[in-house]
Amino acid sequence: MNLMKFNPLQKKIITTGDGSPSFFIDQLNETYHSKHGAITESDYVYVKKGFAHWLDQNKQKTPRIFEMGLGTGLNAYLSYVFALDHKISCEYVSIEKYPLSVEEVQSLKMKDTLPATEHHHFFDQLHEVAWGQTFSQSDFLFKKLEEDFFSMELDQRFDILFYDAFGYHAQSEMWQDKALQKCYDLLQPGGVWVSYCAKGSVRRSLEKTGFWVERLEGPPGKREMLRAIKQL
Numbered sequence: 632m633n634l635m636k637f638n639p640l641q642k643k644i645i646t647t648g649d650g651s652p653s654f655f656i657d658q659l660n661e662t663y664h665s666k667h668g669a670i671t672e673s674d675y676v677y678v679k680k681g682f683a684h685w686l687d688q689n690k691q692k693t694p695r696i697f698e699m700g701l702g703t704g705l706n707a708y709l710s711y712v713f714a715l716d717h718k719i720s721c722e723y724v725s726i727e728k729y730p731l732s733v734e735e736v737q738s739l740k741m742k743d744t745l746p747a748t749e750h751h752h753f754f755d756q757l758h759e760v761a762w763g764q765t766f767s768q769s770d771f772l773f774k775k776l777e778e779d780f781f782s783m784e785l786d787q788r789f790d791i792l793f794y795d796a797f798g799y800h801a802q803s804e805m806w807q808d809k810a811l812q813k814c815y816d817l818l819q820p821g822g823v824w825v826s827y828c829a830k831g832s833v834r835r836s837l838e839k840t841g842f843w844v845e846r847l848e849g850p851p852g853k854r855e856m857l858r859a860i861k862q863l
């Protein structure tokens with residue numbers, strides 16, 4: 632599927648199961664987040680099973696997080712709140728090939744349902760900062776890159792990788808060996824890859840790449856999800 636064809640007019644705003652909004656793209660028959668709850672899923676999959684899990688194993692360290700697909704900025708915002716709550720510094724790099732326009736972000740009204748109103752300014756800032764620029768807020772270093780995952784080149788290696796591509800039916804190339812090998816290469820040994828996806832072929836491909844893979848209980852509406860560790 633050529634995503635270049637999707638444009639702002641084709642995204643519809645939906646209300647997900649926990650009351651938080653998301654976009655639905657007709658052409659891809661795909662949403663940006665789980666219909667069962669956008670915030671609930673982001674918080675469970677990426678923050679709890681990714682960020683918090685890594686922190687449990689790596690106390691006192693400062694994680695570097697890489698996100699594939701900034702989208703609405705929801706994962707970045709929830710990670711910021713988590714980092715502040717746990718009083719840790721963090722570096723967060725997110726890439727996005729098809730940035731949402733300012734109008735689209737505003738029309739979603741995501742902020743109305745976000746937790747921790749005292750930190751909502753960070754949600755605005757992450758959208759306002761220029762692509763390629765880094766900004767720092769309360770020991771949280773944030774950078775967003777307007778790039779294609781397949782062609783981007785980064786020297787950095789990361790501790791945690793949030794893999795938040797569109798689903799297999801919409802973007803199968805994101806769930807195959809080449810993309811998953813790229814994920815592996817982006818991680819430090821011991822690094823954690825996490826995603827809402829639970830597809831068997833993705834699990835096998837991750838294992839083939841060299842990851843140690845766990846099937847975890849999924850967020851509401853999904854039986855399972857995957858977490859993969861790059862072995863030391």
Ligand SMILES: C[S@@+](CC[C@H](N)C(=O)[O-])C[C@H]1O[C@@H](n2cnc3c(N)ncnc32)[C@H](O)[C@@H]1O
Nearest residue numbers: 700701702703704705706727728729779780795
């Ligand atoms: C499921 S949505 C992610 C939602 C996002 N993490 C959030 O919190 O709102 C998938 C995102 O990946 C982006 N994307 C798709 N293909 C990409 C690629 N090849 N490189 C970078 N970003 C891509 C899409 O534009 C979209 O924003």
